[in-house]
Amino acid sequence: MYTYSEFDHDFLKTRNAQFRAQVERRISGALTEDEFKPLRLMNGLYLQLHAYMLRVAIPYGTLNSAQMRQLADISERWDKGYGHFTTRQNIQFNWPRLRDVPDMLDALAEVGMHAIQTSGNCVRNVTADHFAGASADEIADPRPVAELLRQWSTDHPEFQFLPRKFKIAITGSPNDRAVTRAHDIGLRMVRQGDAQGFEVIVGGGLGRTPVIGKVISDFVPEQDLLPYIEAILSTYNSFGRRDNKYKARIKIMVNELGLDEVRARVDRRFATLRAEWSGADRAILRDLRESFAPPAFRTAPTEGYDVAYRHDPVFRSFADTNLAAHRHPDYAIVTISLKAHGATPGDATAEQMRLMADLAAQYGHDELRISHEQNVILPHVHKSDLPHIHAALQSAGLATANIGLISDIIACPGMDYCALATARSIPVAQEIAQAFRARELDIGAMKIKISGCINACGHHHVGHIGILGLDRAGVENYQITLGGDGTETAALGERAGPGFAYDQIVPAIDRLICAYLDLRVDAQESFIAAFRRLGPKPFKDALYQTGGRADAA
C-alpha cells in the first residue's frame, strides 16, 4: 500500500501545528465559535449531541496493522476505548475533548493518517471497493487511481469551497461493492480492447433528493481521467447552486441542466484542461501502481481448511457466509463482521482493533480494509490459516457469521450521537438483529439499511428494506422503503406507506419477512428477487395488514 513521503509527513506536521494554535486561540477566547467552527470542520472535528466527534479518513478503506493499532491506542488514550467505522470508510471517535484533539491528530500523523477533508464542502474521502486488489472478479485494482485522486484533491485550492460536499467512489470490478451510482462521481474501471478506462457516472446521491447517478461518459481513457474529473468539478464549481443548501449538490445541477447540457459543458472545460496537464499524473500513477503491487502469495497446501470445513459446522457456517473468492485460488477474502447480534453496527473496541491488526500482520500480508457496510476485511488470507483466524476471531467476539444476512445492517449513529438526526438508528438495528437471529440463514441475502434522518448516512434508499427515522409530532417514527439496491443493478427503494412508531418497527419488519418467506419461489429466491418479481403490493399488504399504529405521515 501507499507509504507517505517526507513531503506528506511535513504537510501533516504543519497542518496539525496550525490547528493546535487554532484550538488554543479558541480556548483562550481569541476565536469565537463562529470563527472556529469552519477551522475545526476542516480538520474533521464536529460538535455532536453529547460530545465532540473526530472523523478520521481511511482512504479507499485501506489500512495496515500499525495504523489499526494506532486507532486502538487513540481510542483508549483520548476516547472511550472504541471507534465507529462508517459507511464512507472513515472511523469516528465519539468522545474526544477539545484540548486533546491536536494530540490525536499528531498521533494519527505518526502513521500517515489524518482527518483532513472529512468535513466541509470539498472532495471527501475517496472510497473504493473493499475487496480491491484481492477479488477474483476484478478487472484491475482501483486503489492506485483512488490514491491519485486523494493526492490531487487534498487541499486542491480550486475545490476547497465547492457548493456542497463532494463524494467520489471507485470500483475495479463489474460487481459494484462501492455504491458508485449513489455518489457525486462514480468510477467503474472498464476495458475497451487493450485500453484501460473508466465509465464515469455523475449526479448520484442519497439524502433529501435521492438520485441514481447517470453515465456521463461510458469510456474515459485512463490518461484523461484526472483532467476529465477536474472538468466535472470545475463545471460543478461554476454552475452548481449556492443559493440553497438543499439544491447545491451536483445531482441537482444535472437534473436542472440536463445530462446532455452538463456533458457539453464538461467537454468544453475538458478540452481546455486537457492541454494544461503535462502528464505528471501519469508518472505518479505508475509509481502508485508499484505501491499497490500484490503481495507475494505463497504456495502451500490447503488441507487444513478443507478438514475444518468438513468437520466443524461453526467454521463451515463462517466460511460459507464471511469468505469471498480471492484472485488466487489458495487464498480467501475474510470479512470480519462488526455486527454481532445486539451490538452497535460498525463499532470495534480497542482490543478488537488490536486483534484484527495482529491477524493482518500474522496472516494477512499486513492489510486491512474497511467496508462501506461497516465491516473489516482481511483481503489476502491463505486458506490454511483460516481455522486459526476463525478461532482468534471467536475469542474476541468477532466471528459472527452474518455477512450479507439480515443482521448485517448498515445503521448511521442516529440521534444517539448525531446532532442532525431526527430519530435513533442504533437500537432499531440492534433489535432487528436480535429478533431475526434464529431465522437469518433461512431468510438469506438481505440488506437492511437504517438512517436516523433524511440525510441518509445509513443508505436506506438503497436497502432492500430501508428504514428512515423521523420526528413526527415529537415522537420517533420510522418510514420503510422497499426494493432499493446499491450494487451494479442500483435502484432506489420506494416508500411503502405511513411510518411506524418505535415499538412497532420490528413487528412491521417481521410481517414483511414472513410475507417474503411465504411468497418466494424457493429458498434460492432472495428478498430483492422476489420483490422484483412480485412488485411492492404483497409486501405493502403484509406491512399494513394489522393497521398497526401507522401514522398519517
Added chain:
Amino acid sequence: MSRDFAPSVLTANDLFEGDVVYFTATGDWSRQHTDALLFTDQQEAAEALAAAQAQPERFVGPYLALAHSGLNGPEPAHFREAFRARGPSNYRHGKQPMGMC
C-alpha cells in the same frame, strides 16, 4: 408567563468537553437536566440566553429548550432533549455513569 412563551430550560454544550450543560437557579451550570432552572418568563429567559451567548469561552450554541415541571425538577418536553439529557442508548456513556438518568 408571557403569552407565547412556553416553559424552557437554557442549555448549551460545554466548550472543553462538548457535553450538555444546563443553566441553574443559582446562576451556575450543571450537567444534569433536573438541576436546570425552568424559565416561565420570556424576558428572564432571553436575558439568561444573552448572557450565555456572551461567554463563548465557556459554551457553544446556547439555546432555550422546551421543558416542563417534573417530580425531580424540569423534564425535557421533546425526545431529542431527553436523549441529550440522558446520553446514548447503546452504551452507558455520556451522562449515564454520572447517575444523571
